[in-house]
Amino acid sequence: MEPSSRRSRDKSWRVFGLWPARFALIPPFLLLDIRITALADSVLIDTSVWIEYFRKVQPYFDKTETLIEEKRVCTASIILAELLQGSRSDSEFVALQSASEVFEVLEADHLAWVDAARLSSRLRRKGKSVGLADCLIATLAHRSHCLLWTLDKHFKLIRAELSLSLYSA
Secondary structure, three states: OOHHHHHHHHHHHHOOOOOOHHHOOOOHHHHHHHHHHHHHOOEEEOHHHHHHHHOOOOOHHHHHHHHHHOOOEEEEHHHHHHHHHOOOOHHHHHHHHOHHHHOEEEOOOHHHHHHHHHHHHHHHHOOOOOOHHHHHHHHHHHHHOOEEEOOOOHHHHHHHHHOOOEOOO
Protein backbone atom coordinates (compact mmCIF):
# COMPACT_ATOMS: atom_id res chain seq x y z
CA MET A 1 0.00 0.00 0.00
CA GLU A 2 1.33 3.43 -0.88
CA PRO A 3 2.14 5.74 2.03
CA SER A 4 -0.31 8.38 0.80
CA SER A 5 -3.23 5.94 0.68
CA ARG A 6 -2.30 4.63 4.13
CA ARG A 7 -2.33 8.19 5.44
CA SER A 8 -5.80 8.85 4.03
CA ARG A 9 -7.06 5.59 5.54
CA ASP A 10 -5.54 6.50 8.89
CA LYS A 11 -7.32 9.85 8.77
CA SER A 12 -10.60 8.11 8.01
CA TRP A 13 -10.18 6.16 11.23
CA ARG A 14 -10.04 9.41 13.13
CA VAL A 15 -13.06 10.85 11.34
CA PHE A 16 -15.23 9.33 14.03
CA GLY A 17 -13.33 11.30 16.66
CA LEU A 18 -13.66 8.37 19.02
CA TRP A 19 -10.19 6.83 18.92
CA PRO A 20 -7.74 7.79 21.66
CA ALA A 21 -4.11 8.04 20.58
CA ARG A 22 -3.22 4.71 22.20
CA PHE A 23 -5.58 2.97 19.74
CA ALA A 24 -4.19 4.76 16.66
CA LEU A 25 -2.64 1.62 15.18
CA ILE A 26 -5.71 -0.58 15.66
CA PRO A 27 -8.37 -0.37 12.94
CA PRO A 28 -11.60 1.12 14.30
CA PHE A 29 -13.76 -1.77 13.10
CA LEU A 30 -11.97 -3.93 15.68
CA LEU A 31 -12.64 -1.40 18.41
CA LEU A 32 -16.12 -0.20 17.49
CA ASP A 33 -17.99 -2.56 19.82
CA ILE A 34 -15.64 -1.68 22.69
CA ARG A 35 -16.00 2.08 22.11
CA ILE A 36 -19.78 1.97 21.68
CA THR A 37 -20.12 -0.04 24.88
CA ALA A 38 -17.90 2.44 26.71
CA LEU A 39 -19.81 5.45 25.38
CA ALA A 40 -23.22 3.86 25.96
CA ASP A 41 -22.87 4.66 29.65
CA SER A 42 -21.54 8.16 28.94
CA VAL A 43 -23.49 11.38 29.19
CA LEU A 44 -23.03 14.10 26.60
CA ILE A 45 -23.61 17.29 28.57
CA ASP A 46 -25.16 20.09 26.53
CA THR A 47 -24.15 23.73 26.81
CA SER A 48 -27.31 24.60 28.77
CA VAL A 49 -26.32 22.22 31.59
CA TRP A 50 -22.67 23.34 31.58
CA ILE A 51 -23.80 26.94 32.07
CA GLU A 52 -25.82 25.94 35.15
CA TYR A 53 -22.86 23.88 36.39
CA PHE A 54 -20.45 26.83 36.08
CA ARG A 55 -22.97 29.02 37.95
CA LYS A 56 -23.07 26.29 40.65
CA VAL A 57 -26.84 25.96 40.33
CA GLN A 58 -28.28 22.91 42.09
CA PRO A 59 -28.98 20.11 41.29
CA TYR A 60 -26.94 20.50 38.09
CA PHE A 61 -23.68 21.23 39.88
CA ASP A 62 -23.75 18.18 42.15
CA LYS A 63 -25.02 15.81 39.47
CA THR A 64 -22.37 16.96 37.00
CA GLU A 65 -19.68 16.55 39.66
CA THR A 66 -20.89 13.00 40.26
CA LEU A 67 -20.80 12.20 36.54
CA ILE A 68 -17.28 13.64 36.29
CA GLU A 69 -16.11 11.55 39.25
CA GLU A 70 -17.67 8.46 37.65
CA LYS A 71 -15.85 9.31 34.39
CA ARG A 72 -19.13 9.24 32.47
CA VAL A 73 -18.91 12.70 30.88
CA CYS A 74 -18.20 13.26 27.23
CA THR A 75 -18.44 16.44 25.21
CA ALA A 76 -18.50 17.51 21.58
CA SER A 77 -16.44 20.07 19.72
CA ILE A 78 -19.57 22.08 18.94
CA ILE A 79 -20.42 22.26 22.66
CA LEU A 80 -16.87 23.34 23.50
CA ALA A 81 -17.10 26.00 20.78
CA GLU A 82 -20.38 27.31 22.24
CA LEU A 83 -18.83 27.47 25.71
CA LEU A 84 -15.64 29.13 24.43
CA GLN A 85 -17.72 31.68 22.54
CA GLY A 86 -19.35 32.72 25.81
CA SER A 87 -16.13 32.99 27.84
CA ARG A 88 -15.67 36.32 29.61
CA SER A 89 -11.88 36.39 29.86
CA ASP A 90 -8.75 34.84 28.41
CA SER A 91 -8.21 32.77 31.55
CA GLU A 92 -11.78 31.43 31.36
CA PHE A 93 -11.22 30.64 27.68
CA VAL A 94 -8.06 28.66 28.49
CA ALA A 95 -9.78 26.82 31.35
CA LEU A 96 -12.68 25.83 29.10
CA GLN A 97 -10.32 24.81 26.32
CA SER A 98 -8.61 22.34 28.65
CA ALA A 99 -11.87 20.37 28.85
CA SER A 100 -10.91 18.77 25.55
CA GLU A 101 -7.99 17.13 27.36
CA VAL A 102 -10.14 15.84 30.23
CA PHE A 103 -13.25 14.47 28.53
CA GLU A 104 -13.90 12.24 25.56
CA VAL A 105 -14.61 14.65 22.68
CA LEU A 106 -17.09 13.62 20.00
CA GLU A 107 -16.03 15.03 16.65
CA ALA A 108 -18.32 15.69 13.72
CA ASP A 109 -17.26 14.20 10.42
CA HIS A 110 -18.81 15.08 7.07
CA LEU A 111 -21.56 12.48 7.45
CA ALA A 112 -22.50 13.77 10.90
CA TRP A 113 -23.03 17.23 9.41
CA VAL A 114 -25.11 15.72 6.60
CA ASP A 115 -27.20 13.74 9.10
CA ALA A 116 -27.69 16.88 11.22
CA ALA A 117 -28.78 18.88 8.17
CA ARG A 118 -31.18 16.09 7.17
CA LEU A 119 -32.65 16.07 10.68
CA SER A 120 -33.03 19.86 10.70
CA SER A 121 -34.67 19.77 7.29
CA ARG A 122 -37.13 17.02 8.33
CA LEU A 123 -38.07 18.97 11.47
CA ARG A 124 -38.51 22.20 9.52
CA ARG A 125 -40.84 20.48 7.03
CA LYS A 126 -42.94 19.44 10.03
CA GLY A 127 -43.09 23.07 11.22
CA LYS A 128 -40.53 22.61 14.01
CA SER A 129 -37.52 24.88 13.90
CA VAL A 130 -34.39 23.54 15.61
CA GLY A 131 -30.95 25.03 15.01
CA LEU A 132 -28.31 23.13 13.10
CA ALA A 133 -25.91 23.13 16.09
CA ASP A 134 -28.47 21.37 18.27
CA CYS A 135 -29.27 18.91 15.49
CA LEU A 136 -25.54 18.16 15.28
CA ILE A 137 -25.31 17.62 19.04
CA ALA A 138 -28.28 15.25 18.90
CA THR A 139 -26.77 13.42 15.92
CA LEU A 140 -23.44 12.96 17.71
CA ALA A 141 -25.15 11.64 20.85
CA HIS A 142 -27.29 9.28 18.79
CA ARG A 143 -24.37 7.97 16.69
CA SER A 144 -22.21 7.48 19.80
CA HIS A 145 -24.96 5.72 21.76
CA CYS A 146 -24.61 8.04 24.73
CA LEU A 147 -27.24 9.85 26.74
CA LEU A 148 -27.76 13.56 26.13
CA TRP A 149 -28.30 15.82 29.14
CA THR A 150 -29.86 19.12 28.18
CA LEU A 151 -32.21 21.73 29.54
CA ASP A 152 -33.37 22.81 26.08
CA LYS A 153 -36.93 21.68 25.47
CA HIS A 154 -36.59 21.39 21.71
CA PHE A 155 -34.46 18.27 22.16
CA LYS A 156 -37.73 16.50 22.99
CA LEU A 157 -38.84 17.30 19.42
CA ILE A 158 -35.58 15.82 18.16
CA ARG A 159 -35.98 12.76 20.38
CA ALA A 160 -39.24 11.87 18.65
CA GLU A 161 -37.57 12.13 15.24
CA LEU A 162 -34.22 10.48 16.05
CA SER A 163 -34.85 7.99 18.88
CA LEU A 164 -32.52 10.07 21.01
CA SER A 165 -31.83 8.95 24.59
CA LEU A 166 -32.06 11.85 27.04
CA TYR A 167 -30.51 11.85 30.50
CA SER A 168 -32.59 13.11 33.41
CA ALA A 169 -31.05 14.16 36.70
